[in-house]
Amino acid sequence: MADKAAPAAPSRIRPLPSWLLGRAAARGRSLVADALAGHGMKMWHHVVLAAVEDLEPVAQADLGRAVALDPKDLVGILNDLQDASLLVRAPDPKDRRKNAVSLTAAGRRRLEDCTAAGDRANAELLAPLTPDERVQFLDMLRRITGAGGD
Amino acid sequence: MADKAAPAAPSRIRPLPSWLLGRAAARGRSLVADALAGHGMKMWHHVVLAAVEDLEPVAQADLGRAVALDPKDLVGILNDLQDASLLVRAPDPKDRRKNAVSLTAAGRRRLEDCTAAGDRANAELLAPLTPDERVQFLDMLRRITGAGGD
DNA sequence: TTCTATCGTTGGGATTTCCAATGAACCCGC
DNA sequence: GCGGGTTCATTGGAAATCCCAACGATAGAA
Numbered sequence: 566m567a568d569k570a571a572p573a574a575p576s577r578i579r580p581l582p583s584w585l586l587g588r589a590a591a592r593g594r595s596l597v598a599d600a601l602a603g604h605g606m607k608m609w610h611h612v613v614l615a616a617v618e619d620l621e622p623v624a625q626a627d628l629g630r631a632v633a634l635d636p637k638d639l640v641g642i643l644n645d646l647q648d649a650s651l652l653v654r655a656p657d658p659k660d661r662r663k664n665a666v667s668l669t670a671a672g673r674r675r676l677e678d679c680t681a682a683g684d685r686a687n688a689e690l691l692a693p694l695t696p697d698e699r700v701q702f703l704d705m706l707r708r709i710t711g712a713g714g715d
Numbered sequence: 716m717a718d719k720a721a722p723a724a725p726s727r728i729r730p731l732p733s734w735l736l737g738r739a740a741a742r743g744r745s746l747v748a749d750a751l752a753g754h755g756m757k758m759w760h761h762v763v764l765a766a767v768e769d770l771e772p773v774a775q776a777d778l779g780r781a782v783a784l785d786p787k788d789l790v791g792i793l794n795d796l797q798d799a800s801l802l803v804r805a806p807d808p809k810d811r812r813k814n815a816v817s818l819t820a821a822g823r824r825r826l827e828d829c830t831a832a833g834d835r836a837n838a839e840l841l842a843p844l845t846p847d848e849r850v851q852f853l854d855m856l857r858r859i860t861g862a863g864g865d
Numbered sequence: 866t867t868c869t870a871t872c873g874t875t876g877g878g879a880t881t882t883c884c885a886a887t888g889a890a891c892c893c894g895c
Numbered sequence: 896g897c898g899g900g901t902t903c904a905t906t907g908g909a910a911a912t913c914c915c916a917a918c919g920a921t922a923g924a925a
Contacts, residue, residue, distance in 0.1 A: 574782065575765035577830050582837045582849075583743035585856040590740030592860060593733035615725035626872060632724065635914060640874060654873095662872035662921045680727050687732045693858035698851075699732075705852050706735040708843035710742060776903060785883060790905060804904095812890045812903035 593690050600686035604678050605649070609634065611679045613642050614668070617652055618676055622665035624657065651675050743840050750836035754828050755799070759784065761829045763792050764818070767802055768826055772815035774807065801825050 578584050594608070601611055609632075616632050617623060623631075629639045643666065646652045651672035657663035668676070691699050728734050744758070751761055759782075766782050767773060773781075779789045793816065796802050801822035807813040818826070841849050 575762060575769050577765035577768065577826070578762050580853075581747075581833055582841055582853060582856070583740075583747045583833070585853060585860060586736070586740040586743045586840075588860040589856050590733075590736040593736045597731075597733045612725060612728050615727035618727065619725050624872075625874095635912095636873070637875075637915090638913075660872080660922065664873070676727070683731055683733070690736075690859060691732055693861075694855055698855060701848075701851065702855050703730075703732060703735060705844055705848060706732070706739050709840060710735060710738040711843075774903075775905095786904070787884090787906075787908095788882075810891065810903080814904070 593687070596686040596690050597683055600682035601679055604675065604682060606675070606679055609638070609642050610646060611676075611683065613639070614646060614651060614672060614676050614679065617666050617668055618673070621667045622655070622657075623667075624660075624663040625654075625666060626663075628666060646672070649675075743837070746836040746840050747833055750832035751829055754825065754832060756825070756829055759788070759792050760796060761826075761833065763789070764796060764801060764822060764826050764829065767816050767818055768823070771817045772805070772807075774810075774813040775804075775816060776813070778816060796822070799825075 573579060574584060598608060601607060606614075612632050613628065613634070616628055620627065620631060625639060625643065626636070628634075629636050632639075634642070643652070643654065647654060649671075650669055652666055652668050654664040654666055657665045691702070694702060723729060724734060748758060751757060756764075762782050763778065763784070766778055770777065770781060775789060775793065776786065778784075779786050782789075784792070793802070793804065797804060799821075800819055802816055802818050804814040804816055807815045841852070844852060
């Protein structure tokens, strides 16, 4: 468990915020991916499932725009989730081009499981920070991501 | 300029630190990539060039371990950098299996350019933070990446 | 009607990341 | 010296991610 000696990055690279940020994000993604894998889900499955909960019933195009996912990739995700009976695609009587995507009861339960798993992974991710620091950290992240503009 | 409306992530996903971290890291990578592209470089080109500066003369295997890059990918990066006359691979007389990788004068100049470009990109990335916050932010990132353990 | 745009879907390309195998060269113990 | 195991640089390719183009079907506007 300790033989994964992470060598220090080059001296010019190590102090770069973008580098640290990339490393931290990679750790976060790894933790979350592991947690979700326990429920047979991947990150985008979780994201799409959560988006459907927010917007249901929702057309695929709107869904894709909501999560900034390519329509092609969304089809694959939705196929996976529908094959697992976590959501359904129903024809929209108002517009026969559209699929009204909605969660199933199993989808809602799975979403709860994934949310719990994701929260645990994130708790582990932020474990090195004090509660006050976590609040500050998230606030800084929101500002950096341009939550207010661009 | 405002038609790049970034839709809000799902309510269950948006507050996740791992999600924010991923978004912030993506922004950082994008900014740095754009800055480096102006010098015809990519992120790994910059990282490898900086690692060579730290370790030269260095064998490729050691270099790969230092930056945690797959040997195959390192070959491609080194080919690019050598084709651009930024570094040289010299046979190691002590061990004929090894290539002693060293910077050229042009490589050193390019590294300075990339460092300046990277610093500018990172300044833009952290622009929303006050100087004090930047110090705190980097400290938190270092702790999260497990700079002190794991 | 006809023209334009959007829907879900399919196909494919570019990029990144990772693993396996090769031939050459090294080191160690005999 | 000489085998056995290891490391070196390199090659080949799988898998995942991301992005763009096009299609038939459908809707809405002129």
